[in-house]
Amino acid sequence: MTTTAARLAEARNPPSAGDARGVAAPSVGFWLPAWSLASRELVRFFRQRTRVVGALGQPFIFWVLFGAGLGGTFRAPAWAPPGMSYQEYFLPGVAVLIVLFTAIFSTISIIEDRREGFLQAVLVAPLPRASLVMGKVMGGTALAVIQAALFLLLGPLLWLVGLSPHMSLSVSAVDVLGILAFLVLQGFALTALGYVMAWPLDSTQGYHALMSVLLMPMWLLSGAFFPVPESGWLAWVMRVNPLTYGVVGLQRILFAHAEQAAGTGSASAQAGLPSIATCLAVTALFCVVAFAAAVWLTGRRSVRNAR
Amino acid sequence: MGPAPAIEVRGLSHSYGERRALDGVEFSVEAGTIFGLLGPNGGGKTTLFRLLSTLLPIQAGQARVLGLDLARESNEVRKHIGVTFQSPSIDPKLTVGENLKYQGQIYGLFGAALRQRIDLLAEKLGLKERLGERAETLSGGLKRRVEIAKGLLHRPQLLLLDEPSTGLDPGARHDLWRYLRGLREEDGVTVLVTTHLMEEAERCDTLGILDHGRLIALDTPLALRTKLGDDYVTVQCDDPDELSQRIHERFGVTPQKIGGALRIGKSRGHEFVRDLVEAFPVEVKTVSLGKPTLEDVFIERTGHRFWDEEPQ
Numbered sequence: 001m002t003t004t005a006a007r008l009a010e011a012r013n014p015p016s017a018g019d020a021r022g023v024a025a026p027s028v029g030f031w032l033p034a035w036s037l038a039s040r041e042l043v044r045f046f047r048q049r050t051r052v053v054g055a056l057g058q059p060f061i062f063w064v065l066f067g068a069g070l071g072g073t074f075r076a077p078a079w080a081p082p083g084m085s086y087q088e089y090f091l092p093g094v095a096v097l098i099v100l101f102t103a104i105f106s107t108i109s110i111i112e113d114r115r116e117g118f119l120q121a122v123l124v125a126p127l128p129r130a131s132l133v134m135g136k137v138m139g140g141t142a143l144a145v146i147q148a149a150l151f152l153l154l155g156p157l158l159w160l161v162g163l164s165p166h167m168s169l170s171v172s173a174v175d176v177l178g179i180l181a182f183l184v185l186q187g188f189a190l191t192a193l194g195y196v197m198a199w200p201l202d203s204t205q206g207y208h209a210l211m212s213v214l215l216m217p218m219w220l221l222s223g224a225f226f227p228v229p230e231s232g233w234l235a236w237v238m239r240v241n242p243l244t245y246g247v248v249g250l251q252r253i254l255f256a257h258a259e260q261a262a263g264t265g266s267a268s269a270q271a272g273l274p275s276i277a278t279c280l281a282v283t284a285l286f287c288v289v290a291f292a293a294a295v296w297l298t299g300r301r302s303v304r305n306a307r
Numbered sequence: 308m309g310p311a312p313a314i315e316v317r318g319l320s321h322s323y324g325e326r327r328a329l330d331g332v333e334f335s336v337e338a339g340t341i342f343g344l345l346g347p348n349g350g351g352k353t354t355l356f357r358l359l360s361t362l363l364p365i366q367a368g369q370a371r372v373l374g375l376d377l378a379r380e381s382n383e384v385r386k387h388i389g390v391t392f393q394s395p396s397i398d399p400k401l402t403v404g405e406n407l408k409y410q411g412q413i414y415g416l417f418g419a420a421l422r423q424r425i426d427l428l429a430e431k432l433g434l435k436e437r438l439g440e441r442a443e444t445l446s447g448g449l450k451r452r453v454e455i456a457k458g459l460l461h462r463p464q465l466l467l468l469d470e471p472s473t474g475l476d477p478g479a480r481h482d483l484w485r486y487l488r489g490l491r492e493e494d495g496v497t498v499l500v501t502t503h504l505m506e507e508a509e510r511c512d513t514l515g516i517l518d519h520g521r522l523i524a525l526d527t528p529l530a531l532r533t534k535l536g537d538d539y540v541t542v543q544c545d546d547p548d549e550l551s552q553r554i555h556e557r558f559g560v561t562p563q564k565i566g567g568a569l570r571i572g573k574s575r576g577h578e579f580v581r582d583l584v585e586a587f588p589v590e591v592k593t594v595s596l597g598k599p600t601l602e603d604v605f606i607e608r609t610g611h612r613f614w615d616e617e618p619q
Contacts, residue, residue, distance in 0.1 A: 028386070028415035036412035044400050121396035121457065124360050125413045126385035 033127035037135025041106060045143055055102065059151055063094045064163050077227035079273065085165045092250035093224030095152050099144040099187050100219050104211055106140030107194030111204050129298040133195060140191030145183045169254060178253045185283045186246040192290035199297045222247045242286040249279030311374050313338040313465050313497035319368035321354050328354040330520040336499060341491055343511030344501040351520040352501040356469045360390045373464055389458030393469040397453050399443035403434060406442055407456060414461040428456040448479035468500045472507060484510050505601045516605060523608040528601060535599040535607055538576025542569045543593045550590050557586055563606060
């Protein structure tokens with residue numbers, strides 16, 4: 001006992017009375033705590049097997065069932081290559097749904113962290129508040145991108161077992177980068193948005209309510225589920241929805257090859273769809289605004305942080 | 308002039324909406340001592356704890372922690388204090404080692420320095436064999452030790468503990484206090500604990516007693532008790548109200564009624580016991596004589612029992 005005690009005493013700087021002024025405390029930095037909190041998210045996710053199964057299984061089921069059920073009534077938009085099936089149209093939409101669900105699940109854990117007490121230990125630590133938000137958002141984004149990319153890779157292969165139509169998707173290396181960029185930006189924006197919604201709540205039930213009146217409609221009205229109409233109030237709602245730009249961006253990249261082959265490439269511009277550059281810019285702006293709001297919320301010291 | 312105090316609080320008040328939880332609290336904690344905050348639940352200890360640990364904003368008054376202003380320099384304060392909450396803050400899904408690793412990283416520790424620190428504390432706190440185990444599988448006592456290890460990773464000069472022995476059996480509580488004293492003696496760490504247990508309060512170097520948000524006593528436990536000076540005579544009887552009245556008439560003292568018993572502070576208590584039993588041989592069922600306890604201090608200062616508002 002004495003030897004360990006002596007070693008502990010040795011390993012520690014003798015504190016100078018009760019004064020911390022003049023004691024050089026190293027800066028905690030921004031990325032180390034953020035990285036640490038993000039890797040905690042990943043470790044927790046992969047340790048909960050049902051979460052992994054649910055997260056991967058559900059989108060495939062949605063895709064196949066909606067694809068089969070709604071295929072008959074689907075009218076392909078003007079810009080689409082002729083003969084595009086609903087399931088094909090729905091492919092990027094499901095990828096975005098995966099991103100949305102992952103963002104929801106990662107941010108719902110804020111409420112659990114608060115309830116379980118983990119969060120208050122983080123709040124009394126000297127890490128910058130932006131670093132806390134970044135950790136959570138990076139963790140959520142990483143999980144979202146991994147799952148959505150896996151879906152985009154494996155989904156079309158269901159054709160081999162007859163659960164999806166044959167799709168003539170052909171993407172170049174640049175397209176893959178573009179797809180990843182959109183997935184990353186959307187994952188970032190939606191996780192930050194989920195963070196803003198989860199932060200003030202103390203029950204997961206409250207979050208479920210917000211999810212059904214805000215997040216799900218946001219996805220439904222993004223062009224993920226049905227194409228943006230050319231006019232009418234719905235068209236306006238969908239244009240105001242920042243998520244639309246992420247979805248359209250993905251659709252443009254995924255179907256560009258088919259569009260060109262079919263000679264309908266210019267039709268998308270006529271249909272009033274935003275350009276890739278606009279899609280990228282709006283999605284990036286969405287990220288910045290949601291992240292800033294999350295940092296601002298976290299920086300306020302309030303009664304709610306203590307339990 | 309001695310060393311600067313580790314904590315210095317002046318006129319500190321805090322309200323939750325209309326409810327005033329802290330009311331003009333003033334005290335200072337000498338560096339390298341164990342300071343206890345004793346009080347019933349709802350007395351204001353937890354509010355004070357949250358203010359000192361930077362969770363709540365300072366509304367009124369001043370507080371300096373390790374020479375730093377708590378209102379303006381809270382991020383600097385956070386680097387030098389270790390905080391152990393009453394509610395667990397460990398992540399049950401992670402292993403003990405992972406919990407400690409992530410905790411160290413959000414304090415800016417990494418690599419070999421962090422590993423050494425984890426190994427050292429794990430050995431010191433008897434967690435070495437547990438580093439690979441999921442936190443959710445640990446017993447209450449072991450979890451508490453992980454919490455304390457978390458609070459100490461970054462070598463804080465001040466350790467704040469909120470009700471540290473909640474959920475600990477007597478053996479584990481004993482170990483905890485031995486460890487806290489070791490921290491103070493070997494490393495000069497200042498320790499502040501909140502507690503509602505008299506037995507725990509006795510172990511502190513200095514004790515502040517909080518009731519209804521006010522600091523009603525501040526001294527060493529021994530001094531607090533000896534200030535009362537008297538012996539305390541406790542009388543069990545069938546009808547405390549009637550006996551109280553008769554004792555008052557006969558001896559000119561006003562007993563305090565505590566549950567079904569009467570308590571009388573009196574110098575030369577042994578003589579009073581004799582007189583009392585001679586005067587009321589039938590009414591007095593049992594009588595005991597003792598030195599004042601911290602509970603007596605509390606009753607003396609507040610005029611009500613420690614557990615009045617929250618019966619056990």
